[in-house]
Amino acid sequence: MISRIDLRGSAGDPRDALPRAEMDVADATERVRPIVDDVRHRGTEALIELTERFDGVRLTDVRVPKDAIESALVDLDPAVRAALEESIRRARKVHAAQRRTDHTTQVVPGGTVTEKWLPVERVGLYVPGGRAVYPSSVIMNVVPAQEAGVSSLAVTSPPQKDFGGLPHPTILAACALLDVDEVYAVGGAQAVAMFAHGTEDCRRADMVTGPGNIWVAAAKRLLKGVIGIDAEAGPTEIAILADHTADPDYVAADLVSQAEHDVVAASVLVTPDEALADKVTERLTERVAATRHSERVREALSGPQSGIVLVDDLDHGLAVVDAYAAEHLEIMTADAPALADRVRNAGAIFVGDHSPVSLGDYAAGSNHVLPTGGCACHTGGLSVQTFLRGVHVVHYDRDALADVAHHVITLAEAEDLPAHGEAVAARMDHGPGRD
Template structure:
């Protein structure tokens, strides 16, 4: 089943911890060459390349690559009432929580007539990728679209793979979620080709290039995002999902096991990690996992994920050591199931999203917490954040100086320009103050 890593009695350095954290045996670079070829084919051949790639990877090309409005309307009308109600509640909660991510504009007055304004300005157009594959992700539509809308992005395009079982259409629940959010530009394209289409545009179907691409996907999607980065902005190179749970003897083993299984059902490469200072809890979780993993719907997939090198139960001497391990790992999802989770939180620095306490499972964040579930994986939370309104905003400084304020600092500008051997910089200032002028 799941491996055990015993670090008791050891005090590994940060560098040493980085070598022992369990990781999936996957590397974006292995897909880079293939992804680059797919992106280039779309850049050169446009719609023909997209249709060819759909035949190869999706079981057939869709009749309509750009989804007609009629299909969106039909999908919205056909949404299961319970699913629609859940999506509406999710949208409401994500909107409320995301609103807190939008900074206020600020004005700094440095002297009379010398003002620097800070504003946060949205990009003009974004491309939002919603994966297909082993599951259906209407929740990812919400998590991508809502932050972009709240940031003030004026133009949004969604790409999602065509589904053979739905006659080459995008999954109707995904379309229904898009329609619920008022998105009218949706394309039945998937994989690396979809990323290429969003980045370069496809004139035949009216797809204009975007400035930013966001959303999770498989290793080829991640590799394609790496290929187009620089031409466009991206959120991150999302990889297989991860959950890391820091727990002590007070934790409920059944809760812990259920949460590990919940993420393991995503994918055979999904990572499920428990870090604890309690041997008794570790043993209890092992027992709970045996039953929960065997009886869950996707038992075969879960078994592969739990048995993989990316999943483990890690034994440490203290919760402080558990926090150090977690910080070295940089999990996508981090749960704190300890007697005093707020005290544990003080030792945590790196995580995509942190779920505090026994009744804040990752599943809550996947759907209805109000937080965003598009998060950095593969240790990227050590230096990056999850998707939010700020993903689509650029900080810009506006400089407003009047004549007197510029005159006040003119001599210092000239001094620095001369020191850098850039005298024309100084001349651009002194030209505004002719001889005899004050």
Template sequence: MLSRLDLSGGVNAASLATSLPRAAIDIDVALETVRPLVQEVKERGEEALYEQAERFDRVRPTSIRVPQDAIDEALESLDSALREAISLAIDHVRAGHEAQMPEEKSVEIISGGTVTQRWIPMRRVGLYVPGGLAVYPSSVVMNAVCAQVAGVQSIALTSPAQERFGGLPHPTILAACALLGIDEVYAAGGAGAIGMFAYGAGECEPVDVITGPGNIYVAAAKRLVLGTVGIDSEAGTTEIAILADDSANPRYVAADLLSQAEHDPAAASVLVTDSVELADAVDRELEDLVSKTKHEERVRTALSGPQSGTVLVANLDDGLQVINAYGAEHLEIHARDDEQVARRVSNAGAIFLGSYTPVPAGDYLAGSNHVLPTGGTARYNSGLNVHVFLKSVQQVKYSREALEEITDSLQTFANAEDLPAHGGALEVRREM
């Protein structure tokens, strides 16, 4: 089921970027697809959103802004067990993200001269929650809790209109919003929703930062509006990589590869191992598990696609080269000394250690965030965290005596850069 790439003869670092399993995605084509959709919303506002909902979601919402009574009703009708699970996720994710909050710190550079590092929350943010093949209340939790912990006061959330729910987002999405106290919710999806957040439309005012996962078109739209607004990362279709040695349990490995493949036919599942015996056993387990899974067709398409496969290496050192070149959204390590191995990973959205930390734990209840960089962008991007919603500001204060102490050296710098007015701003203070 999984194709194989045999690198057991040695890893050529220079060729890894092009040889590893990857989806054949052309971001430039996606950009050109979404550009007119975003522009329509920028120019025509809410009417463009209605038209795009009819075109892509096959339904025209009664209102792009979701009425409060619909949010309240969704919470009232939420299954009690699911309500408890979402509430537990909120508690766990809040605890995990409170640990990320930086502290304000001041340092005295010289006597009477201080620099204070402050962290200021974004004024307003837009959270994107996908629809499509599944419903993701967990994405509501991941986005919203993170923003709330950071101290953001104005939070808007959008999710695609659903035909089966009369043009509203899925009621479980709305119920999760109610549990989090989010009342500004919109029935808009895809590139148009990103345009709504960036430029404003109808009741939705422009935001400062857009976060949340989505498909390639959502990711492309976020890239398109970057600069007008900030974004978290280009979090596209999900992917998992597993680095495993011969100590790994093949059924666990197979189950975890399958768990991400059921998201989408374009999802990526990659196994990197130095054990041919493990690779063979994983293939056998996959055949058994896939034949029993609910979304068999979707899973088979994902696992047999060019974005998925098994990479055979000579040893874990070579495996780490492959893993760091791949830069997985989710990385599981099933190996002896997994914590030491993890310390050698430089590129991954999130790392899951050992046999009892599968990615689905992080998807829901582990306390980490599941909005993570995909497509190799973990080389330079982080997963969603409170820093995305914070601005770092340095606050500087010097007394007269402290400024006097550095004036001569400062004037020397100003003269060296031929900026005499800089020095003049100091000299005038000596004269008064």
């Protein structure tokens, strides 16, 4: 079912040998370009036609009525509501602590630089709606934006035939719990285009965030610069670094849980223990047969993006998982906290036997919108910082400027930009009280 890759004795860069989902965003970008251009030129009319074409739903209005959002909350299963409220409480507790404060540095007497943290004014938040329902992604997008102080939030999620062309009611209920009443029934590349260019119904946003399929990722790449983006999220992935102390049933359960997302989801075990690999393979056979979405899971686990990677020892394994830079990395080893502290590349790290990725998906308080496809080596997950901009405020008086003027003029001349120096010299020649 799941392939094996033997890296024992290999000292080279493991990145080319590791399993990885195939995702040609460049090709998809050209395919979504006509969609983006159509939304740009025809607005809501284009959205309605594209929604009928891709989702099989004919809408009269892309914005979800406020009463539908309120009704979804009224009709929500009380147990689901309680779980969502607890998820919100924990996420808000973690993200509230991320808010940065302004700081002023006195560089010289009379000369200061203040770094102000200003929230993005308007953000479009994308919530997927394909094989699964993701009210948790509403929380993971909305909470950090709210904690950052974003003043205008709009959520969009694909329309569902089974719910009269509205997004799934649990998604609408999550929006209601978070006091978000601007919601759109639009998915795919056209949703990103709606936020980037604006329509008659939806004011353009400054940024779009949230996970999505390859078409959403392609639209983000195409429109980056027109609109800010968080990341080009690809197929979801888990890597588990485990040794002989790991419970093979826990490992198998976590590999299956990630494979449940999509047939292109990646599940990777890295271990120096071949006996553990054998036991995990046995448990996978049992768990895949028993799980509800067994066909989807089986296809994901047998795909080129999944595998068991054998390494020499845990140091070698650490180098391999750092090279892989997983969206989710679990550490199940004898001294998991110490090993986790040495990890440098991961979207989120889950330490020990009782910190599964599923916990982070819903109720750890951490954010589950994370970098994929190896991007964790340079990009972090969604956080309050995603929605903040650091702005430097420079305030020098005349004496402070005079003290450094000769250096500024020298550097301006060195760069052959004499007018830069002249702008400083003019203030020295024509200060207060001079003509």
